[in-house]
Amino acid sequence: MASILSELEEMQKKSGIFDSKPPRVSYALGQPVLDQLLGCKYTYVLPDGNTLTQTSLGVPSGTATMFLGQSQSGKSTLGIQSGWNIVEPFDEGAFVVWDDGENGTTDERVQGLLGIPRSVMKDKFRIVPSTKVFTYEHAFAQMMEIAALKEANKKSFMYKTGKYDMDGNEIVLYKPTVLVLDSLMKFTSDEDEQKEISDGFAAGRETVGRNKFLRNSLGIMEKYNINLFIIHHWSTDMRGNDVPKTRQLPNLPNGVWVTGGDKLILYMSSIILLMPINDKKGVKTEEENGYNGRPVKAMISKARTAAGGYAAIMEFIQESGFDPRLTLMNLAKEKGLITGLNPRSKFASNPDVTFDTRKFILEMGSRPELIRTLYSECRPILDKMIPWIDMTSDHAIRGGAGKMQARDLVRELYASL
16 A cells, blocks of 8 residues: 555646655765765665665755855855866766856956866856846846756766666756855845835845745756856845844854854855955965965854864965865874875885975876875775665664664653653
């Protein structure tokens, strides 16, 4: 006999009231440590009795991700690199649309960051200039046009993900689109929307328009695999001394808050907070290190794995953005995988490979074995960073049996009261 929920789902297909949630995959952003902390590994038993383990890195498909931070923290740069990392593996049908409300992103900057020819960028990365005031209605219209294009050309846009749902069926999705709003503070509502709520304050009108856009977009994003990236500034709290200064995210600096209110955070699936590290030790120079840059702490303020508060230290280079190779080198140094003194530092488990950590990125250009050795050294540590849910294990924390046992014990306790 079918379950009650299955019967309700079958009865209500027309109304969609009991429709099952479509399965999702995840897309890596191309930044080690950050991708692992955002991801999750699942092990479960399929209906045929076989065991399946799948690892998801980065952000879930068809969701909203916020890149949050002060000016010059690398928000737009990380958005460009992350969006491209999602769409690049696809030959066609996957693309980035960048709504440049701040008029600060150029074709030259994108090409320089990504190292791609002009012809490739024209096919897969489009910057929409701020020739007029951007509105949420304009962004929603873009989303609907993308959805209509995918719906009308399903055969060319659908792809097999290589991932499986909990019933053992391969997940088939539309190829990903990344729609970027840069930045949220530059978006407003149409005149009609302004008139409808003209009695409210300006901030209230913007909040209504923004929440309406996000609320109406979530279903479209999920169905057509449209991944929304929101570039957003934090603000110094200026609400007055008589108002309690409650921070909306626990890991924001004191006196800082997120404009847009709690509902804005509610609609986000992932929030990445960027905080530059500007001490003298961290700042890199062309003369000493071969590049100009600095470390940036990327703190996860919200993720589906609830790993809020975890952080990845990433290395930012002025000319090329966040460099995953340097992020791995910093991780290796932190975990004691690199020993010795410059210019003859070495891997603890492979002392024959020597290098100078101060000019590591320059040496990698002529010695490709360095990056391969570095990744292989860091791989076990990266794997351990990924949260793991194992429904086949008796493990007290991640296993399914322990969780069921805990619930049974609590019910038994309550029954005896």
